[in-house]
Amino acid sequence: MKKAGLLILLAAQLVIILAFWAWNHMNHAMGNQLTGEAVGQLLAYGRLAGLLAAFAILLQLILTGRVKWVESVFGLDRLSRLHHILGFSLVLLLVMHPVLVTIGHAKQSDSGIIAQFVDFCKNWEDVLAAAVGLGLMIFAIIVSIAIIRKHLRYETWHIIHMTFYISIALAFGHQLAVGSDFTGNRYFAGYWYALYIITFGNLIYYRIIRPLWKFNRHRFTVTGIVTESADVTSVHIGGREMASFKIKAGQFMMLRFLAKGFRWQSHPFSMSCLPDGKHLRVTIKQLGDFTRKIPDLNPGTKVIIDGPHGIFTARKCLSPNAVMIAGGIGITPIRSLAEELLQAGRNVHLIYSNRTRESIVFRRELDELAAAFPGKIKLTYVISEDPAWQGERGRLDRDKTARLVPDTKECDFYLCGPPPMMKSMRLSLLSLGVRSGKIHYERFSL
Numbered sequence: 001m002k003k004a005g006l007l008i009l010l011a012a013q014l015v016i017i018l019a020f021w022a023w024n025h026m027n028h029a030m031g032n033q034l035t036g037e038a039v040g041q042l043l044a045y046g047r048l049a050g051l052l053a054a055f056a057i058l059l060q061l062i063l064t065g066r067v068k069w070v071e072s073v074f075g076l077d078r079l080s081r082l083h084h085i086l087g088f089s090l091v092l093l094l095v096m097h098p099v100l101v102t103i104g105h106a107k108q109s110d111s112g113i114i115a116q117f118v119d120f121c122k123n124w125e126d127v128l129a130a131a132v133g134l135g136l137m138i139f140a141i142i143v144s145i146a147i148i149r150k151h152l153r154y155e156t157w158h159i160i161h162m163t164f165y166i167s168i169a170l171a172f173g174h175q176l177a178v179g180s181d182f183t184g185n186r187y188f189a190g191y192w193y194a195l196y197i198i199t200f201g202n203l204i205y206y207r208i209i210r211p212l213w214k215f216n217r218h219r220f221t222v223t224g225i226v227t228e229s230a231d232v233t234s235v236h237i238g239g240r241e242m243a244s245f246k247i248k249a250g251q252f253m254m255l256r257f258l259a260k261g262f263r264w265q266s267h268p269f270s271m272s273c274l275p276d277g278k279h280l281r282v283t284i285k286q287l288g289d290f291t292r293k294i295p296d297l298n299p300g301t302k303v304i305i306d307g308p309h310g311i312f313t314a315r316k317c318l319s320p321n322a323v324m325i326a327g328g329i330g331i332t333p334i335r336s337l338a339e340e341l342l343q344a345g346r347n348v349h350l351i352y353s354n355r356t357r358e359s360i361v362f363r364r365e366l367d368e369l370a371a372a373f374p375g376k377i378k379l380t381y382v383i384s385e386d387p388a389w390q391g392e393r394g395r396l397d398r399d400k401t402a403r404l405v406p407d408t409k410e411c412d413f414y415l416c417g418p419p420p421m422m423k424s425m426r427l428s429l430l431s432l433g434v435r436s437g438k439i440h441y442e443r444f445s446l
Protein backbone atom coordinates (compact mmCIF):
# COMPACT_ATOMS: atom_id res chain seq x y z
CA MET A 1 0.00 0.00 0.00
CA LYS A 2 2.76 2.40 1.07
CA LYS A 3 4.76 1.31 -1.97
CA ALA A 4 1.86 2.14 -4.31
CA GLY A 5 1.41 5.50 -2.57
CA LEU A 6 5.06 6.44 -3.08
CA LEU A 7 5.01 5.35 -6.72
CA ILE A 8 1.86 7.44 -7.30
CA LEU A 9 3.57 10.41 -5.62
CA LEU A 10 6.55 10.00 -7.94
CA ALA A 11 4.35 9.62 -11.04
CA ALA A 12 2.39 12.72 -10.00
CA GLN A 13 5.59 14.82 -9.98
CA LEU A 14 6.45 13.64 -13.48
CA VAL A 15 2.93 14.51 -14.68
CA ILE A 16 3.16 17.98 -13.08
CA ILE A 17 6.53 18.67 -14.71
CA LEU A 18 5.35 17.44 -18.11
CA ALA A 19 2.12 19.44 -17.82
CA PHE A 20 3.96 22.70 -16.97
CA TRP A 21 6.47 22.08 -19.76
CA ALA A 22 3.76 21.31 -22.34
CA TRP A 23 1.66 24.29 -21.28
CA ASN A 24 4.67 26.63 -21.45
CA HIS A 25 5.65 25.47 -24.92
CA MET A 26 2.16 25.37 -26.36
CA ASN A 27 1.58 28.93 -25.17
CA HIS A 28 5.03 30.26 -26.09
CA ALA A 29 5.35 33.88 -27.26
CA MET A 30 6.67 32.59 -30.61
CA GLY A 31 3.77 30.19 -31.13
CA ASN A 32 3.21 26.54 -30.27
CA GLN A 33 6.75 25.14 -30.04
CA LEU A 34 5.62 21.55 -29.82
CA THR A 35 3.94 21.50 -33.22
CA GLY A 36 5.73 24.45 -34.89
CA GLU A 37 9.13 24.69 -36.58
CA ALA A 38 11.94 22.17 -35.96
CA VAL A 39 14.03 24.80 -34.11
CA GLY A 40 11.26 25.36 -31.57
CA GLN A 41 10.91 21.63 -31.09
CA LEU A 42 14.67 21.21 -30.57
CA LEU A 43 14.58 23.88 -27.87
CA ALA A 44 11.45 22.44 -26.28
CA TYR A 45 12.87 18.92 -26.06
CA GLY A 46 16.27 20.24 -24.95
CA ARG A 47 14.54 22.03 -22.06
CA LEU A 48 12.53 18.91 -21.24
CA ALA A 49 15.80 16.92 -21.04
CA GLY A 50 17.13 19.55 -18.61
CA LEU A 51 13.99 19.44 -16.46
CA LEU A 52 13.99 15.65 -16.31
CA ALA A 53 17.74 15.56 -15.56
CA ALA A 54 17.31 18.01 -12.67
CA PHE A 55 14.33 16.02 -11.36
CA ALA A 56 16.26 12.74 -11.64
CA ILE A 57 19.13 14.30 -9.67
CA LEU A 58 16.75 15.27 -6.85
CA LEU A 59 15.33 11.76 -6.95
CA GLN A 60 18.87 10.39 -6.68
CA LEU A 61 19.37 12.38 -3.49
CA ILE A 62 16.18 10.95 -2.00
CA LEU A 63 17.15 7.40 -3.04
CA THR A 64 20.44 7.49 -1.13
CA GLY A 65 19.51 10.06 1.49
CA ARG A 66 18.48 7.36 3.99
CA VAL A 67 15.10 9.09 4.04
CA LYS A 68 13.06 7.01 6.48
CA TRP A 69 9.64 7.22 4.77
CA VAL A 70 11.14 5.96 1.51
CA GLU A 71 13.81 3.61 2.88
CA SER A 72 11.45 1.75 5.22
CA VAL A 73 9.25 0.83 2.25
CA PHE A 74 11.83 -0.22 -0.36
CA GLY A 75 14.97 -0.95 1.70
CA LEU A 76 18.30 0.83 1.26
CA ASP A 77 19.71 -2.05 -0.74
CA ARG A 78 17.10 -1.81 -3.50
CA LEU A 79 17.21 2.01 -3.42
CA SER A 80 20.97 2.02 -3.85
CA ARG A 81 20.72 -0.31 -6.85
CA LEU A 82 18.09 1.98 -8.37
CA HIS A 83 20.38 4.95 -7.65
CA HIS A 84 23.13 3.17 -9.57
CA ILE A 85 20.98 2.43 -12.63
CA LEU A 86 19.38 5.88 -12.67
CA GLY A 87 22.82 7.49 -12.35
CA PHE A 88 24.04 5.96 -15.60
CA SER A 89 20.76 6.72 -17.45
CA LEU A 90 21.06 10.30 -16.25
CA VAL A 91 24.11 10.88 -18.44
CA LEU A 92 21.90 10.75 -21.54
CA LEU A 93 19.58 13.51 -20.26
CA LEU A 94 22.53 15.56 -18.97
CA VAL A 95 24.17 15.51 -22.40
CA MET A 96 20.96 15.93 -24.41
CA HIS A 97 20.02 19.15 -22.62
CA PRO A 98 23.02 21.33 -23.63
CA VAL A 99 23.35 19.67 -27.04
CA LEU A 100 19.73 20.25 -28.13
CA VAL A 101 19.50 23.73 -26.61
CA THR A 102 22.82 24.81 -28.16
CA ILE A 103 21.89 23.47 -31.62
CA GLY A 104 18.44 25.08 -31.35
CA HIS A 105 19.81 28.51 -30.41
CA ALA A 106 22.61 28.25 -33.01
CA LYS A 107 20.00 27.64 -35.72
CA GLN A 108 17.82 30.46 -34.43
CA SER A 109 20.68 32.99 -34.41
CA ASP A 110 22.30 31.54 -37.52
CA SER A 111 25.63 30.99 -35.77
CA GLY A 112 27.94 27.97 -35.40
CA ILE A 113 27.39 25.48 -32.57
CA ILE A 114 30.74 26.22 -30.91
CA ALA A 115 30.19 29.98 -31.21
CA GLN A 116 26.75 29.56 -29.65
CA PHE A 117 28.15 27.51 -26.77
CA VAL A 118 30.85 30.15 -26.14
CA ASP A 119 28.17 32.84 -26.23
CA PHE A 120 26.14 30.92 -23.62
CA CYS A 121 29.12 30.63 -21.33
CA LYS A 122 30.23 34.24 -21.74
CA ASN A 123 26.98 36.14 -21.86
CA TRP A 124 24.19 34.08 -20.33
CA GLU A 125 23.71 34.36 -16.59
CA ASP A 126 25.05 31.38 -14.60
CA VAL A 127 25.52 29.16 -17.69
CA LEU A 128 29.30 28.92 -17.32
CA ALA A 129 28.84 27.67 -13.74
CA ALA A 130 26.26 25.14 -15.00
CA ALA A 131 28.69 23.90 -17.68
CA VAL A 132 31.38 23.37 -15.02
CA GLY A 133 28.78 21.58 -12.87
CA LEU A 134 27.82 19.35 -15.79
CA GLY A 135 31.47 18.41 -16.39
CA LEU A 136 31.93 17.54 -12.69
CA MET A 137 28.74 15.47 -12.67
CA ILE A 138 29.71 13.45 -15.70
CA PHE A 139 33.16 12.87 -14.22
CA ALA A 140 31.62 11.63 -10.95
CA ILE A 141 29.33 9.26 -12.88
CA ILE A 142 32.21 7.89 -14.99
CA VAL A 143 34.24 7.26 -11.84
CA SER A 144 31.34 5.11 -10.57
CA ILE A 145 31.60 2.67 -13.47
CA ALA A 146 32.52 -0.64 -11.80
CA ILE A 147 35.69 -1.17 -13.80
CA ILE A 148 37.06 2.25 -12.76
CA ARG A 149 35.63 2.26 -9.25
CA LYS A 150 37.32 -0.98 -8.27
CA HIS A 151 40.73 0.66 -8.74
CA LEU A 152 39.89 3.47 -6.31
CA ARG A 153 39.84 3.47 -2.53
CA TYR A 154 36.27 3.75 -1.23
CA GLU A 155 37.12 7.11 0.38
CA THR A 156 38.58 8.53 -2.87
CA TRP A 157 35.49 7.44 -4.81
CA HIS A 158 33.26 8.85 -2.08
CA ILE A 159 34.91 12.29 -2.13
CA ILE A 160 34.60 12.45 -5.94
CA HIS A 161 30.96 11.37 -5.65
CA MET A 162 30.32 14.12 -3.11
CA THR A 163 31.23 16.73 -5.75
CA PHE A 164 27.70 16.06 -6.99
CA TYR A 165 26.49 18.53 -4.37
CA ILE A 166 28.81 21.21 -5.79
CA SER A 167 27.52 20.41 -9.28
CA ILE A 168 23.90 20.76 -8.14
CA ALA A 169 24.69 24.15 -6.59
CA LEU A 170 26.54 25.27 -9.75
CA ALA A 171 23.68 24.20 -12.03
CA PHE A 172 20.82 25.57 -9.92
CA GLY A 173 21.28 29.26 -10.77
CA HIS A 174 20.99 28.92 -14.55
CA GLN A 175 17.70 27.02 -14.28
CA LEU A 176 15.89 29.94 -12.71
CA ALA A 177 17.93 32.75 -14.33
CA VAL A 178 17.68 31.68 -17.97
CA GLY A 179 15.35 28.67 -18.05
CA SER A 180 12.38 30.05 -19.97
CA ASP A 181 10.13 27.44 -18.35
CA PHE A 182 10.57 29.28 -15.06
CA THR A 183 11.19 32.88 -16.11
CA GLY A 184 7.84 32.86 -17.93
CA ASN A 185 5.85 30.89 -15.35
CA ARG A 186 6.09 31.84 -11.68
CA TYR A 187 3.91 28.89 -10.64
CA PHE A 188 6.37 26.46 -12.20
CA ALA A 189 9.26 28.37 -10.58
CA GLY A 190 7.49 28.11 -7.20
CA TYR A 191 6.94 24.37 -7.66
CA TRP A 192 10.61 23.95 -8.62
CA TYR A 193 11.79 25.79 -5.50
CA ALA A 194 9.47 23.57 -3.44
CA LEU A 195 11.01 20.41 -4.96
CA TYR A 196 14.51 21.55 -4.00
CA ILE A 197 13.45 22.64 -0.51
CA ILE A 198 11.67 19.33 0.18
CA THR A 199 14.59 17.26 -1.12
CA PHE A 200 17.31 19.11 0.77
CA GLY A 201 15.06 19.43 3.83
CA ASN A 202 14.77 15.63 3.94
CA LEU A 203 18.49 15.15 3.39
CA ILE A 204 19.49 17.57 6.12
CA TYR A 205 16.93 16.15 8.53
CA TYR A 206 17.70 12.44 8.01
CA ARG A 207 21.45 12.69 7.50
CA ILE A 208 22.35 15.39 10.03
CA ILE A 209 19.60 16.56 12.39
CA ARG A 210 18.08 13.17 13.27
CA PRO A 211 21.39 11.41 14.11
CA LEU A 212 22.51 14.41 16.19
CA TRP A 213 19.16 14.58 17.94
CA LYS A 214 19.37 10.86 18.76
CA PHE A 215 22.94 11.29 19.94
CA ASN A 216 21.87 14.09 22.22
CA ARG A 217 19.06 11.97 23.62
CA HIS A 218 20.87 8.63 24.00
CA ARG A 219 24.54 9.66 24.38
CA PHE A 220 25.65 6.43 22.67
CA THR A 221 28.95 5.22 24.18
CA VAL A 222 31.20 2.24 23.52
CA THR A 223 30.92 0.05 26.61
CA GLY A 224 33.11 -2.85 25.57
CA ILE A 225 35.34 -4.31 22.88
CA VAL A 226 35.32 -8.10 22.57
CA THR A 227 37.62 -10.15 20.34
CA GLU A 228 35.52 -12.80 18.57
CA SER A 229 38.24 -14.30 16.35
CA ALA A 230 41.61 -13.34 14.85
CA ASP A 231 40.07 -10.66 12.62
CA VAL A 232 36.59 -10.09 14.05
CA THR A 233 35.75 -7.77 16.95
CA SER A 234 32.44 -6.96 18.63
CA VAL A 235 31.72 -3.43 19.78
CA HIS A 236 29.13 -3.06 22.56
CA ILE A 237 27.31 0.24 22.76
CA GLY A 238 25.19 1.58 25.59
CA GLY A 239 23.55 4.87 26.42
CA ARG A 240 20.62 6.65 28.02
CA GLU A 241 16.97 5.67 27.46
CA MET A 242 18.04 2.83 25.18
CA ALA A 243 14.59 1.23 25.27
CA SER A 244 13.28 4.08 23.13
CA PHE A 245 15.94 3.49 20.44
CA LYS A 246 13.84 1.15 18.31
CA ILE A 247 16.01 -1.24 16.33
CA LYS A 248 14.97 -4.63 14.98
CA ALA A 249 17.10 -7.75 14.63
CA GLY A 250 18.72 -7.78 11.17
CA GLN A 251 18.78 -3.99 10.79
CA PHE A 252 21.96 -1.96 10.44
CA MET A 253 23.25 1.45 11.51
CA MET A 254 25.79 3.93 10.16
CA LEU A 255 28.30 4.39 12.98
CA ARG A 256 30.61 7.34 13.50
CA PHE A 257 33.00 6.83 16.40
CA LEU A 258 34.04 10.16 17.92
CA ALA A 259 37.69 9.22 18.41
CA LYS A 260 40.94 10.29 16.75
CA GLY A 261 41.32 8.55 13.40
CA PHE A 262 37.64 7.52 13.24
CA ARG A 263 35.44 10.61 13.38
CA TRP A 264 35.61 11.61 9.70
CA GLN A 265 34.01 8.40 8.43
CA SER A 266 30.72 6.65 9.13
CA HIS A 267 30.36 2.99 8.17
CA PRO A 268 27.39 0.59 8.11
CA PHE A 269 27.28 -2.34 10.54
CA SER A 270 24.45 -4.74 11.40
CA MET A 271 22.97 -5.41 14.79
CA SER A 272 24.53 -8.71 15.81
CA CYS A 273 22.51 -9.49 18.94
CA LEU A 274 18.85 -9.54 19.76
CA PRO A 275 17.79 -5.99 20.69
CA ASP A 276 17.16 -5.95 24.45
CA GLY A 277 16.34 -2.29 24.94
CA LYS A 278 19.56 -1.86 26.95
CA HIS A 279 22.51 -2.15 24.65
CA LEU A 280 23.55 -2.62 21.01
CA ARG A 281 26.24 -4.84 19.57
CA VAL A 282 27.93 -4.73 16.18
CA THR A 283 30.49 -7.30 15.11
CA ILE A 284 33.11 -6.14 12.67
CA LYS A 285 35.51 -7.97 10.39
CA GLN A 286 38.82 -6.27 9.67
CA LEU A 287 38.79 -5.69 5.95
CA GLY A 288 40.25 -2.28 5.22
CA ASP A 289 41.77 0.83 6.75
CA PHE A 290 38.76 1.71 8.93
CA THR A 291 37.77 -1.74 10.19
CA ARG A 292 41.40 -2.65 10.93
CA LYS A 293 41.49 0.09 13.59
CA ILE A 294 38.35 -1.16 15.40
CA PRO A 295 40.27 -3.22 18.03
CA ASP A 296 42.02 0.05 19.05
CA LEU A 297 38.73 1.70 20.05
CA ASN A 298 38.44 2.44 23.76
CA PRO A 299 35.42 2.00 26.00
CA GLY A 300 33.98 5.43 26.70
CA THR A 301 34.19 6.53 23.05
CA LYS A 302 31.05 8.37 21.99
CA VAL A 303 29.23 7.18 18.86
CA ILE A 304 26.88 8.99 16.51
CA ILE A 305 24.36 6.54 15.10
CA ASP A 306 22.43 7.14 11.90
CA GLY A 307 19.72 4.53 11.81
CA PRO A 308 18.41 1.98 12.29
CA HIS A 309 18.03 1.17 8.59
CA GLY A 310 17.04 -1.82 6.51
CA ILE A 311 14.14 -4.15 5.91
CA PHE A 312 16.07 -7.42 6.36
CA THR A 313 13.91 -8.26 9.37
CA ALA A 314 11.76 -11.02 10.83
CA ARG A 315 8.65 -9.35 9.37
CA LYS A 316 9.63 -10.77 5.99
CA CYS A 317 9.21 -14.34 7.23
CA LEU A 318 5.65 -15.41 6.50
CA SER A 319 6.35 -19.16 6.53
CA PRO A 320 6.61 -21.43 9.58
CA ASN A 321 10.22 -22.29 8.61
CA ALA A 322 13.21 -20.05 8.02
CA VAL A 323 16.34 -21.25 6.25
CA MET A 324 19.15 -18.82 7.05
CA ILE A 325 22.30 -19.00 4.97
CA ALA A 326 25.32 -17.00 6.14
CA GLY A 327 28.84 -16.76 4.77
CA GLY A 328 31.73 -15.36 6.86
CA ILE A 329 30.90 -12.06 8.56
CA GLY A 330 27.45 -12.22 6.91
CA ILE A 331 26.45 -14.05 10.12
CA THR A 332 25.95 -10.73 11.96
CA PRO A 333 22.34 -9.88 10.96
CA ILE A 334 21.51 -13.61 10.70
CA ARG A 335 22.63 -14.16 14.33
CA SER A 336 20.15 -11.63 15.71
CA LEU A 337 17.37 -12.63 13.30
CA ALA A 338 17.68 -16.35 14.10
CA GLU A 339 17.01 -15.69 17.77
CA GLU A 340 14.07 -13.42 17.05
CA LEU A 341 12.50 -15.95 14.67
CA LEU A 342 12.96 -18.74 17.21
CA GLN A 343 11.31 -16.63 19.89
CA ALA A 344 8.45 -16.03 17.45
CA GLY A 345 7.96 -19.80 17.18
CA ARG A 346 9.50 -20.38 13.75
CA ASN A 347 11.66 -23.39 12.92
CA VAL A 348 15.14 -22.28 11.88
CA HIS A 349 17.75 -24.10 9.83
CA LEU A 350 20.93 -22.03 9.99
CA ILE A 351 23.57 -22.96 7.42
CA TYR A 352 26.83 -21.16 8.12
CA SER A 353 29.65 -21.37 5.61
CA ASN A 354 33.29 -20.50 6.37
CA ARG A 355 36.72 -21.30 5.02
CA THR A 356 38.10 -22.70 8.30
CA ARG A 357 36.63 -23.66 11.65
CA GLU A 358 38.64 -20.83 13.26
CA SER A 359 36.74 -18.29 11.17
CA ILE A 360 33.33 -19.34 12.54
CA VAL A 361 32.04 -16.30 14.45
CA PHE A 362 29.67 -16.77 17.42
CA ARG A 363 30.19 -20.54 17.53
CA ARG A 364 29.56 -20.69 21.26
CA GLU A 365 26.52 -18.39 21.05
CA LEU A 366 25.03 -20.38 18.19
CA ASP A 367 25.55 -23.66 20.00
CA GLU A 368 23.90 -22.14 23.09
CA LEU A 369 20.99 -21.00 20.96
CA ALA A 370 20.60 -24.54 19.63
CA ALA A 371 20.59 -25.85 23.20
CA ALA A 372 18.00 -23.26 24.26
CA PHE A 373 15.57 -24.17 21.45
CA PRO A 374 15.86 -27.95 21.10
CA GLY A 375 14.01 -29.33 18.09
CA LYS A 376 13.37 -25.81 16.74
CA ILE A 377 16.78 -25.02 15.31
CA LYS A 378 19.15 -27.03 13.16
CA LEU A 379 22.71 -25.76 12.82
CA THR A 380 24.87 -26.77 9.87
CA TYR A 381 28.44 -25.48 9.67
CA VAL A 382 29.96 -25.82 6.20
CA ILE A 383 33.77 -25.58 6.04
CA SER A 384 35.55 -25.29 2.70
CA GLU A 385 39.29 -25.48 3.51
CA ASP A 386 39.70 -27.97 6.34
CA PRO A 387 40.03 -31.61 5.27
CA ALA A 388 39.90 -32.70 8.91
CA TRP A 389 36.45 -31.13 9.49
CA GLN A 390 33.96 -33.83 10.41
CA GLY A 391 30.83 -31.96 9.32
CA GLU A 392 29.77 -30.59 5.93
CA ARG A 393 32.83 -29.88 3.78
CA GLY A 394 33.34 -27.91 0.58
CA ARG A 395 31.57 -24.91 -0.91
CA LEU A 396 27.89 -24.29 -0.49
CA ASP A 397 26.55 -24.88 -4.00
CA ARG A 398 23.22 -25.84 -5.55
CA ASP A 399 23.58 -29.59 -4.97
CA LYS A 400 24.64 -29.20 -1.37
CA THR A 401 21.77 -26.80 -0.70
CA ALA A 402 19.30 -29.20 -2.33
CA ARG A 403 20.60 -31.97 -0.06
CA LEU A 404 20.63 -29.85 3.10
CA VAL A 405 17.17 -28.40 2.43
CA PRO A 406 15.24 -31.18 0.68
CA ASP A 407 11.89 -29.47 1.14
CA THR A 408 11.86 -25.79 0.19
CA LYS A 409 8.09 -25.46 0.51
CA GLU A 410 6.79 -23.45 3.48
CA CYS A 411 10.22 -21.83 3.89
CA ASP A 412 11.49 -18.28 3.81
CA PHE A 413 15.19 -17.92 2.97
CA TYR A 414 17.52 -15.32 4.48
CA LEU A 415 20.92 -14.80 2.84
CA CYS A 416 23.92 -12.73 3.90
CA GLY A 417 27.52 -13.25 2.88
CA PRO A 418 30.17 -12.35 0.31
CA PRO A 419 28.66 -11.02 -2.96
CA PRO A 420 29.65 -14.02 -5.16
CA MET A 421 28.16 -16.46 -2.65
CA MET A 422 24.92 -14.46 -2.38
CA LYS A 423 24.59 -14.32 -6.14
CA SER A 424 25.17 -18.03 -6.63
CA MET A 425 22.92 -18.98 -3.67
CA ARG A 426 20.09 -16.85 -5.00
CA LEU A 427 20.36 -18.44 -8.44
CA SER A 428 20.56 -21.91 -6.87
CA LEU A 429 17.44 -21.30 -4.78
CA LEU A 430 15.54 -19.97 -7.78
CA SER A 431 16.56 -23.01 -9.80
CA LEU A 432 15.34 -25.21 -6.92
CA GLY A 433 11.90 -23.66 -7.38
CA VAL A 434 11.96 -21.10 -4.54
CA ARG A 435 9.93 -17.98 -5.42
CA SER A 436 12.03 -14.80 -5.45
CA GLY A 437 9.66 -13.17 -2.94
CA LYS A 438 10.69 -15.87 -0.43
CA ILE A 439 14.40 -15.03 -0.74
CA HIS A 440 15.45 -12.14 1.49
CA TYR A 441 18.99 -10.86 1.49
CA GLU A 442 21.24 -8.11 2.83
CA ARG A 443 24.17 -6.95 0.72
CA PHE A 444 27.17 -5.61 2.61
CA SER A 445 27.74 -2.90 0.00
CA LEU A 446 25.74 0.26 -0.71
Ligand SMILES: Cc1cc2nc3c(=O)[nH]c(=O)nc-3n(C[C@H](O)[C@H](O)[C@H](O)COP(=O)(O)OP(=O)(O)OC[C@H]3O[C@@H](n4cnc5c(N)ncnc54)[C@H](O)[C@@H]3O)c2cc1C
Pocket residue numbers: 153154155252265266267268269270271282283284285286287288289290291292329332333442443444445446
Ligand atom coordinates in the same frame (compact mmCIF):
# COMPACT_ATOMS: atom_id res chain seq x y z
C1 LIG B 1 24.02 -2.82 5.13
C2 LIG B 1 25.43 -3.20 5.52
C3 LIG B 1 25.66 -3.89 6.70
C4 LIG B 1 26.95 -4.27 7.04
N1 LIG B 1 27.16 -4.96 8.21
C5 LIG B 1 28.41 -5.35 8.53
C6 LIG B 1 28.67 -6.06 9.75
O1 LIG B 1 27.76 -6.34 10.53
N2 LIG B 1 29.93 -6.44 10.01
C7 LIG B 1 30.98 -6.15 9.17
O2 LIG B 1 32.12 -6.51 9.46
N3 LIG B 1 30.78 -5.47 8.01
C8 LIG B 1 29.51 -5.05 7.69
N4 LIG B 1 29.32 -4.34 6.54
C9 LIG B 1 30.48 -4.05 5.68
C10 LIG B 1 31.27 -2.89 6.28
O3 LIG B 1 30.50 -1.73 6.26
C11 LIG B 1 32.54 -2.67 5.45
O4 LIG B 1 33.31 -3.83 5.54
C12 LIG B 1 33.35 -1.53 5.99
O5 LIG B 1 32.66 -0.31 5.82
C13 LIG B 1 34.69 -1.51 5.27
O6 LIG B 1 35.40 -0.35 5.60
P1 LIG B 1 37.00 -0.28 5.49
O7 LIG B 1 37.37 1.15 5.33
O8 LIG B 1 37.62 -1.01 6.61
O9 LIG B 1 37.33 -1.12 4.20
P2 LIG B 1 37.55 -0.65 2.71
O10 LIG B 1 38.57 -1.55 2.13
O11 LIG B 1 37.76 0.83 2.63
O12 LIG B 1 36.14 -0.97 2.08
C14 LIG B 1 35.74 -2.26 1.69
C15 LIG B 1 34.36 -2.15 1.06
O13 LIG B 1 33.41 -1.78 2.07
C16 LIG B 1 32.48 -0.83 1.55
N5 LIG B 1 32.59 0.42 2.34
C17 LIG B 1 33.72 1.01 2.76
N6 LIG B 1 33.44 2.14 3.44
C18 LIG B 1 32.09 2.25 3.42
C19 LIG B 1 31.20 3.23 3.93
N7 LIG B 1 31.63 4.30 4.62
N8 LIG B 1 29.88 3.07 3.70
C20 LIG B 1 29.43 2.01 2.99
N9 LIG B 1 30.22 1.04 2.50
C21 LIG B 1 31.55 1.17 2.71
C22 LIG B 1 32.81 -0.61 0.11
O14 LIG B 1 32.00 -1.49 -0.67
C23 LIG B 1 34.24 -1.02 0.01
O15 LIG B 1 34.57 -1.48 -1.26
C24 LIG B 1 28.04 -3.93 6.19
C25 LIG B 1 27.80 -3.21 5.04
C26 LIG B 1 26.53 -2.85 4.69
C27 LIG B 1 26.28 -2.06 3.45
